[in-house]
Amino acid sequence: xxxxxxxxxxxxxxxxxxxxxxxxxxxxxxxxxxxxxxxxxxxxxxxxxxxxxxxxxxxxxxxxxxxxxxxxxxxxxxxxxxxxxxxxxxxxxxxxxxxxxxxxxxxxxxxxxxxxxxxxxxxxxxxxxxxxxxxxxxxxxxxxxxxxxxxxxxxxxxxxxxxxxxxxxxxxxxxxxxxxx
Amino acid sequence: xxxxxxxxxxxxxxxxxxxxxxxxxxxxxxxxxxxxxxxxxxxxxxxxxxxxxxxxxxxxxxxxxxxxxxxxxxxxxxxxxxxxxxxxxxxxxxxxxxx
Ligand SMILES: [Zn+2]
Numbered sequence: 001x002x003x004x005x006x007x008x009x010x011x012x013x014x015x016x017x018x019x020x021x022x023x024x025x026x027x028x029x030x031x032x033x034x035x036x037x038x039x040x041x042x043x044x045x046x047x048x049x050x051x052x053x054x055x056x057x058x059x060x061x062x063x064x065x066x067x068x069x070x071x072x073x074x075x076x077x078x079x080x081x082x083x084x085x086x087x088x089x090x091x092x093x094x095x096x097x098x099x100x101x102x103x104x105x106x107x108x109x110x111x112x113x114x115x116x117x118x119x120x121x122x123x124x125x126x127x128x129x130x131x132x133x134x135x136x137x138x139x140x141x142x143x144x145x146x147x148x149x150x151x152x153x154x155x156x157x158x159x160x161x162x163x164x165x166x167x168x169x170x171x172x173x174x175x176x177x178x179x180x181x
Numbered sequence: 182x183x184x185x186x187x188x189x190x191x192x193x194x195x196x197x198x199x200x201x202x203x204x205x206x207x208x209x210x211x212x213x214x215x216x217x218x219x220x221x222x223x224x225x226x227x228x229x230x231x232x233x234x235x236x237x238x239x240x241x242x243x244x245x246x247x248x249x250x251x252x253x254x255x256x257x258x259x260x261x262x263x264x265x266x267x268x269x270x271x272x273x274x275x276x277x278x279x280x
Contacts, residue, residue, distance in 0.1 A: 051189060051190045051191075051245050052190065052192075065245065065246070066189065066244075066245035066246050066247060067189055067245065067247065069245075069246065123182065123195035123197045123198070124194065124195060124198075128192070135190075135244065136243060136244055136245070136246070137198060137243055137244065138197055138198055138243035143242075143243050
């Protein structure tokens with residue numbers, strides 16, 4: 001048997017696509033976990049309290065990143081409404097809501113080789129990241145938030161300043177996968 | 182690569198997500214200006230430099246971002262336990278019994 005005969009079929013190699021996602025309203029929300037109830041009612045989404053879990057309602061998403069830290073996503077048009085709603089509870093419920101819409105950019109990585117591509121930079125065992133969960137982790141030294149949206153669908157959020165580096169590594173990875181490396 | 186259990190995430194995760202943050206259970210003096218120079222030096226710089234089980238701080242920086250405490254054997258690099266910041270120091274005798 002030759003070396004080439006052992007390679008995977010060409011059609012299956014590099015079966016992964018990278019897609020840029022449109023801008024959206026994004027916030028970092030920090031607050032006392034004991035206030036999760038009121039903070040969630042203000043947002044209109046129950047705040048999840050288990051790290052790595054997310055809740056979604058009416059186009060708004062809350063992801064628990066840490067014991068007192070959430071990421072909030074919504075349509076761009078909802079940005080001001082969310083800021084106003086939280087400003088109204090500020091006096092009684094101390095919290096920090098920070099607009100990070102300009103700080104991060106996202107890509108969606110889709111396909112049977114998506115996990116193999118991400119494994120080039122992410123040391124986590126992605127088979128333990130169940131579909132529906134999302135976590136902050138690391139990609140070749142860069143902090144990212146990795147969402148597993150479905151079995152073979154991932155979303156990667158990176159800070160704008162490190163995004164070109166992450167993107168370039170991913171593109172290189174796709175070429176390597178296609179070449180059967 | 183070391184695998185480290187984060188007591189907040191309740192998951193065992195690769196070392197690359199964490200950073201080491203020095204010896205644990207070193208209490209900052211309540212009134213630093215009342216300390217002698219020697220005591221202040223000891224607080225700032227003097228550490229136990231244990232050979233064996235060492236109580237130390239780690240931070241899950243690429244994760245939940247929390248500081249927590251760990252007991253790691255500095256000879257074998259083996260983690261005996263990790264626990265949340267603010268929790269009591271576990272007894273070494275019990276940890277060794279559990280091994
Ligand atoms: Zn953690």
